[in-house]
Amino acid sequence: MGVLNVTPDSFSDGGQWIDQDAAVRRALEMLKNGADVIDIGGESTRPGADPVPEAEELRRVIPVIKALRDETAARISVDTFKPAVARAAIEAGADIWNDVMALRYEGAVETAAELGVPVILMHMSGTPQDMQKNPQYDDVVSEVCDFLTERADIAMAAGVSADSIWLDPGIGFGKSLDHNLALMHDLDEVIGLGYPVLFGASRKRFIAAIDEGAAELERLGGSLAAALRAAQAGAAMVRVHDVRMTVQALKVQAAIRKGRS
Template sequence: MTVPSFGGILLDRPRVMAIVNVTPDSFSDGGERLDPAQALSDGLRFVSEGADLVDVGGESTRPGSRPVSVEEELQRVLPVVEGLARRGIAVSIDTRRAEVARACLDAGARIVNDVAALRDDPALLPLVVQRGAPVVLMHRRGRSEDKYEGPAYRDVVEDVRDFLMARAEAAEAAGVAHDRIAFDPGIGFGKSVEENLALIEGSGRLAAAGYPVLVGSSRKGFIGRLTGIAEPRRRDPASVWLAVEAARQGASLLRVHDVAGTRQALAVWAAMR
């Protein structure tokens, strides 16, 4: 049986994607890595702790955040992407913009991780097709500026699945290969506590559509509402537990802040299986 892969990474076990936000205003680590040297150092540390790939982003998507210019986004992310890729590290670029994605793919990024599922910039889909780049399609209700407000869900797992299937069909119709698409249910993007938990539990239902599933619940606000912990950086224990649960349910990629803790927990889970 052939083991599936995504972005050159075998999905023979749940893979850990480390978060490197090069922003002043991300909800958890904003301002920590505005110095590209610090962002690069942290990315290398995450790899040493067991990250399989590093996700670099230069625009905050926290509710209420405002878009940044293409120039500012590129200034933030490009040195980090170049530095990591030059060392042979698998890098995904977390962006909604074709111009940013193009420069980062040129610099060695392997994957485009788009919170807008190729809807915000009409030039991004043709670029992904042209470059043959793997792409993560994320479900997002509304936009950050309006705090992801939108219509109520009927069945959140089925609604998200239907949306992502429609976006995948559009991408494939344009020329993106089936095996270069992954799904992200968009934990925390316009969902209630109960809906976020349902999506994590429903990772297998999403994966049954035939695409790898990426789950990013790390330090999200709904964990704070569940635990009473206001400070995002103190939510790592619950974040690790949710990452393992997502993997247990069928997620292939786990986007996390605490790489070492997640890898330890996954190793124990794998041994117990």
């Protein structure tokens, strides 16, 4: 899954793809480089990000989704927690709803059932505005697993089909460095819940916490290490900024595992 943020303030690529033509070119480049899905978001969920009005989020994402759909049949995901934005995005040509709130926003679970598209449920403790203010868990792995199981059960009770549900442990969303490392170490427990897992750790701050001083654009090595760990554990998809290098790393890992080309 290639990340396409059409925002002015996302943590890594904010402001780069606001222009519609530039956004579409970037999406097509990622597809050429091996992305299977393009994830388009119009509201930053970085720590401390300001909320974006629904109308502004629609203005940012819908034209890009429509323009990209005119260029390719590849799968498009909309990264939003607002039901109205998800509905408009699907109508514009998106295929997947990627929800950092795991359908907790008012009307979201009902909308997901009506839309009938794959939906990704992510764990986030708190909101982007406060999630990194001293996050606390007794056992982060079990608590994240319990939360995701509960949200999947709620979605299915509302009419979302089980085979439409994906899970995301939410690396970097309301978690300290140790919390993130524990989730990556025990990622097989999340995968063992029985749903396909999306894993996103690309360019995140925990990398700089391990490699002190690494700027946002100096986190490729850490991003690749995390993506390889996710693939090793059995994640179904990784969400990344650096598609070409991630595809290469995954190909090499797979070839090594087979022991032949």
